Amino acid sequence: MTQCTDHADAEVKGIARYIPTTLSKGILLLLPGTAWFAFSAIREHPSWFGFQNLTELEQTLTAALASAAACIMLVIVLVLDMAIAVHHSKHRRTVHYSNTHPLMSFKFLASNATVLHWLVLGLVCTSFFAAGYVVAKT
Known part of the structure; x- marks a missing residue:
């Protein structure tokens, strides 16, 4: 059965x-x-x-x-x-x-990033750091 x-x-x-x-x-x-x-x-x-x-x-x-x-x-x-x-x-x-796409992983983004991407990311981080420093000093 x-x-x-x-x-x-x-x-x-x-x-x-x-x-x-x-x-x-x-x-x-x-x-x-x-x-x-x-x-x-x-x-x-x-x-x-x-x-x-x-x-x-x-x-x-x-x-x-x-x-x-x-x-x-x-x-x-x-x-x-x-x-x-x-x-x-x-x-x-x-x-x-799954809410993650294989092409949207940090490994994929880091391997395909150009120098311009890293410069823009550094500029954004530096500007946020500077803004936080200025706000903390005032």
Whole structure:
């Protein structure tokens, strides 16, 4: 007896196999930043949110709860997005695109650069350095 086996995911390797969509990658990158931002925004500026009358311990606990709530919301969205991606992978293939073109690598650009390119790049870097020096001195 032969069994119908789905080999749609066999071609996808690495982290893209476990995090299939762009939204899930974005949410995973947002999680640590959201936790830090929510905590520090409430803790450092309690008057923005009306918490100036609370004690420091209560402000810290409120900031920690808000940070945890924001992270939990993001995790729920992440789980829903990945559940939808897993459900749809049985009906259509998940296509993984590469956002790098082989001719746009640093190795290719450096090997094909002319003297004029290096001079312009040096001029741009020097002008930014000079502008930063002038701004720092004033």
